Amino acid sequence: MIVAAGMVGPPLSVHFKTGLASGLAPAELKGILLQASAFAGFPRAVAAADQLNRLFDEAAIVSPPPPTPREVALAFCEQVRNGKSAIPLSAAIKRLLRRSLRLSIQATTASTVIVECFDDEPSLPAALLHIQVQGTQIVSVTRFIAR
Structure with a gap:
């Protein structure tokens, strides 16, 4: 709303800073502006991007910012599903990622991602993965059985 109203000065800066302090990854702010360009118009999104670059x-903070933890986790899961892993994983985690028909990936903090692994029953995950991300690296993966 702030971008759509054209208030790209202090009001927007306060919300950007609050978002970072609340755990948003810098790339998530970039994603918000990408969405704003579709709804508020490109000129207003460009003005907001200038404010974001000043904040960075x-x-x-480097601009453009590194990928979000969700993007890092998604790429990691795809690598494992394709038979490659940048870190050692248990056979159970590898098997879970390879056999899951669908994954739902949500960042819960600026360094934590939860992956729900679905098999044949679409409403209940077979297991959850707790993934710790540091920068562009996966630090740890913990499996929790959901059923």
Whole structure:
């Protein structure tokens, strides 16, 4: 709404800073502006992007920011499903990712991602994976049986 209203000064900066302080990854803010461009118009999104770049400069965050934890986890899951893994994993986790028909991936903090692994029953996951992400690296993967 702030972008659509054209208020790209202090009001937007406050919300960007609050988002970062609340655990949003810098790339998630970038994603918000990408969505804003479709709904608020490209000129207003560009003005907001300039405000975001100033915030990144002040906070010494590289621009464009690195991928979000969700994007890192998604790429990791696809690598494992294709028979490759950047870190050692248990056979059970590899098997779970390869056999799952569908994955639902949600970032819960700026460094934690939960992956729901669905098999034949679409409403209940067979298991959950708790993935810790640091930058662009997967630090740990923990499996929890859901049923």
